[in-house]
Amino acid sequence: MAQPGIENGRNYPIVSTILRLNLRNAEQGSEEGLLPIGSGSFHWYFPADDSVDLAVLPLAPDQNKYDVMGVPLSLLATRDVIESQNVAEGDNVLFSGYFYQFPGLKKFQPIVREGILAMIPDEKLETTLRKPGHLYLADLHVFGGNSGSPLFVNLGGFRHGILSSGSEYLLGIVSGFYHEDSNLNLTVATTLTGTLEQNSGIAMVVPADELRALLDNPTLQAARDTQIPVTAPKK
């Protein structure tokens, strides 16, 4: 099972976890706080599949206070969407993530980068957890700090020779990249920390199906359900 504090296959004890978010009141910039992980029932949730490099916290910032948006589950590009929308290599993708060279002084300054979907392999690849698992590859330059970035695929515009009026879907979560050494061998690297090796420009993406499977965890589902106001159907 993937756990926080894993680096290069070794597991290290977590000391603290801090979250920084921008505030809606732009003049106040951003705010950061220590997440009380481990107190009460607040903890990380991990996939059942120990090759999947994902972790989820049951947390939703107050959108009246924080300048954040959620992504509806309906926008996850799960396998059925991939097939129905004919998502394929060459489709445009983009992500937003942390730019560690300039995290932002007054507020968190995420960076946006784009590329194309490079491979939808129908067999397993070695994931960042060094185990065979499902991945997408993107011709996209990611780096340390981009770990966990949402990657969107654009299904609108001129695609595969057809002009379509699609929209963006969440294709998956950025998990790492391949770096190449002086012999041009490609090796898996994580995006959680920066590396000195040459970045090959091929990013590893955990498919939205894996995220959906994790979010469908009964405990997480039940917690979500308690936050949704239930109204009686109109007669």
Next chain:
Amino acid sequence: MWKFAVLMTLYLFKVTAMTAQTPQAVAQQSQPAAPSRPMNFTTQIKKTVGLLRVTFQKDGNRTEADGT
């Protein structure tokens, strides 16, 4: 080496976790209504992320790792 899918998918949860270092939010003053227009997509996706900083004990030293 692990990923965080914190904000974008779990927006239905209530915030109870962020407790430390939280100054009171200043009430926003009312402003003249601006003409509404669709938000640029890249502007939207920037709002789906935050910075997550994890400190862990590695070889006797505290090491920080940042993720999105």
